[in-house]
Amino acid sequence: MVRIVILGGGFAGTAAAVEVARQLAREPGVQLHLVSDENYSVFQPMLPEVVAGGIEPTHIVQPLRQLAAGVRFHCARVHAIDWERRMLTLAESDSPRHHQLGWDQLVIALGQVIDLSRIPGMAQHAMPIKTLGDAFHLRNHVLSRLEQAELESDETRRRWLLTFVTIGGGFSGIETAAEVHDLVRRALPSYPRAEATGHRMVVVHSRDVILNELDPSLGAFAQQTMVGRGVEFRLGRRSQEATPDGVRLDDSTFLSAGTVICTIGNAPHPLLTGSPLPQQGGRIVTDACLRVVGRADVWALGDAAAVPDVRRGGNCPPTAQYAVRQGKQIGRNLIAALRGEPLQPFSFGGLGQLAVVGHHCGVAQICGIKLSGFVAWVLWRSVYWAKLPSFVCKVRVGLDWLLDLVFPRDLTKFETRRSEALSESHWRAGDCLVREGERGDTFFVIQKGRVEIVRADLSAPGGERRLAEKGPGESFGETALLTDSPRNATVRALTAVDVLTFKRADFQKLVASYGVLRQQMERDLARNASASPGADAPARDAGTV
């Protein structure tokens, strides 16, 4: 019995699984396993339309369990890989249970992950758009911002709520920015107060032209179209820091925005970074036949692999077109290897690229021909509709598009995600984490950086008196939560600051239950109460907020 195990349920992994399953019909004695942490494969190119509400989330997915006869599917996260013993440890989601799965031939199609940790605050405050969950969450977040803006009486905060920044001007960034911009534009008439303020969509891109995988004339056309529809661009700029208030660029301008969408930051899968497999720029090096160099039992493809491009030199680009064809080739080569037949090298030249840049408008570059505008948009829809993974998907997406012509877009803010009890945030030097007099709902633990605690005092120089300074490992914010009073002081970042935060209800629960914390809080509150209210010297302990 030969066990073939495929890791990853994206374009690459599913194409490989389907091809092997097809050939396996004539090959007994082979077991085919597919492992993915979601039980579906998502059709990535239509994610931006899911954000905009033009397509229902579940209409662009293919259930992996019903992919093809003969595929044994495991819905699990790969926890560890034992390269010597050829053994995988699989972890159930939401459970500490682990399971073992051995392989004779392993196919790595894990793709890439999003890693925003290189830019301070980006992982905490920006929204990625990589998974179906991301798309769903971003949609609800945008609608939530509209609802908040409609409630808000303060014009400045309303402008902040209605400003959206997209980091990255590649395919994903441009299509997402265009769809979110359209979503807000179409929704605003239902939000009269927000509509009076108006919204902004700003795209930040590190190069001087967007969509730089395409011909520059198409990028310029796309940009011109989007500018005409009200999108702003910051080209040749990189983001350097994100906070709850917005994002700072490398020219030191700060974009104040209630929503930051981040479409950059692809990184290798963490399981592979520490592996003994040969790597190049975070991708696993294979030969032209897609087998990992130096291993007879491991194959790799898709975004996770550096596959030599036999037609044009260098490596194959990390696109769906290549991933799907590599998947088929790996399927054929696996079977050939099992039969002792010669392997075939992977050879493909690419067909072209398409992008939607707004309502009824696209750009395309196919087999050397450049198209733009309505024709390119129709082509986009035709090509991607034809590529949808199943007949069910085609019918459902077709109906979604049809209904979208007839009915107004749905504005349902349907969020099932509870705000997290414990989260992290990043602030710039000078930012106020807590403002005196405001209602408090957060407890803070400093992870990195320093803050000062100050209180308004007209008799003091600068109109405020410094009460304390705090650094890593210290905490603040408990007084307002435990005594249910407004903030009694302002907390300002002296340096860039990273904090862990707890919301009111969770913090109260934790303090009420956990002896160690309760005693600490009681000590802090008592010390603060006994401190002379007029004391001038900044005492290190006095700063309970």
Next chain:
Amino acid sequence: MVRIVILGGGFAGTAAAVEVARQLAREPGVQLHLVSDENYSVFQPMLPEVVAGGIEPTHIVQPLRQLAAGVRFHCARVHAIDWERRMLTLAESDSPRHHQLGWDQLVIALGQVIDLSRIPGMAQHAMPIKTLGDAFHLRNHVLSRLEQAELESDETRRRWLLTFVTIGGGFSGIETAAEVHDLVRRALPSYPRAEATGHRMVVVHSRDVILNELDPSLGAFAQQTMVGRGVEFRLGRRSQEATPDGVRLDDSTFLSAGTVICTIGNAPHPLLTGSPLPQQGGRIVTDACLRVVGRADVWALGDAAAVPDVRRGGNCPPTAQYAVRQGKQIGRNLIAALRGEPLQPFSFGGLGQLAVVGHHCGVAQICGIKLSGFVAWVLWRSVYWAKLPSFVCKVRVGLDWLLDLVFPRDLTKFETRRSEALSESHWRAGDCLVREGERGDTFFVIQKGRVEIVRADLSAPGGERRLAEKGPGESFGETALLTDSPRNATVRALTAVDVLTFKRADFQKLVASYGVLRQQMERDLARNASASPGADAPARDAGTV
């Protein structure tokens, strides 16, 4: 300018808003506000079908913002009501911002909430089915259990994963149990290992007959049909305690189940329990014209109100039929009150009731006529389809039903909810919270009850040695998380126990960042390491697990 404010976006609140808006067209000088914490109204009767995947979640909602011209909608939670100053404090979701809204006429249509706190562990471990989010979450949970069962090699745990218990045999309980049972039955062929084990659906109901609002013969028919399809019943039984392992009934039997669905526990809205309004059984007492007794400026209707039933005596039942008609009546009466015209009493006799008890099978009691089987099912679909709140909903649900005939049910487990960092759980005396040798992923803080910490020791009486006992305010579970080793002891509940729990990653982050906790953990670990490993006396401090 007269400000009419309606609280609540269910059947009652939306019916009232639409009626007032319709009449307002001829009444200048009136402002109509509608407040709800979701920006949509959900068509409750079809929630069980959303769980089963027959209908998409967003197809049974009506966006409140587009409800009717002239309605000013506020997506906010009511934080406080000042009955003297006639002022509401509204809270944005996911933000500490508060806003004020005053009223001249206030309409309370807040419905009821689910309160499971009377049964220990029920709120922590059972899944309610009241909101769209509940339905979405329950669906994904059921599919997640199937995926886990398919991975699981242990037959006992697989049986546990595949056992579903529904608490409550009313309309909601029976329809949800029937739909979940069908969902699992239709999905199992895609899960060969789980299918070999088989699944169980058990309904627990406190009376001797289910659907007791209907004629007993219909309840008996429904029960017989469901038993024929494999559903089990525990009638005349109440649930007394829920734990992560299942639910205990009042005959002391314990139903070991991976999923407990709870459809009981309706309770008054917490905003109203402390209000000065006259109340009866948690519902606000109104006169026959729907005005709250003793107030000229407050009205109440729907599940939140005790409205005299002028036709049959007593109070109107808390059903959608009554809520919608009360909404219309309140609309007319509000306008009459503004014009100084006489109010009309609410008078309605009810039309009948319908329930689906499984695939193509229902029961109905309409205008005194009893129906069951396929005819009742067709009637259910016709009646509720006709009652869907908009033409868009009708088209979408109609298409869902059509596609459901043609295509297999979708098994996509599309969960966007992150497991919570801080959660609570309840255990029975004798349960093991932690088992020696297992991989640990949880840190525990005891809220209520006592546990003992024991270690296997063949030389000791009973095969184990007692290391420590812990109680409220104390914690355990840190060693395995901080040292990444298997659990070094077993923790067993001596009494019923409530604990706060942290998952590994969050706990590690908190300890790494928060000085107070880090020092405590370092003290505990050091003390444990220095304790003589052969010590016999149960030391209170030695129990770090």
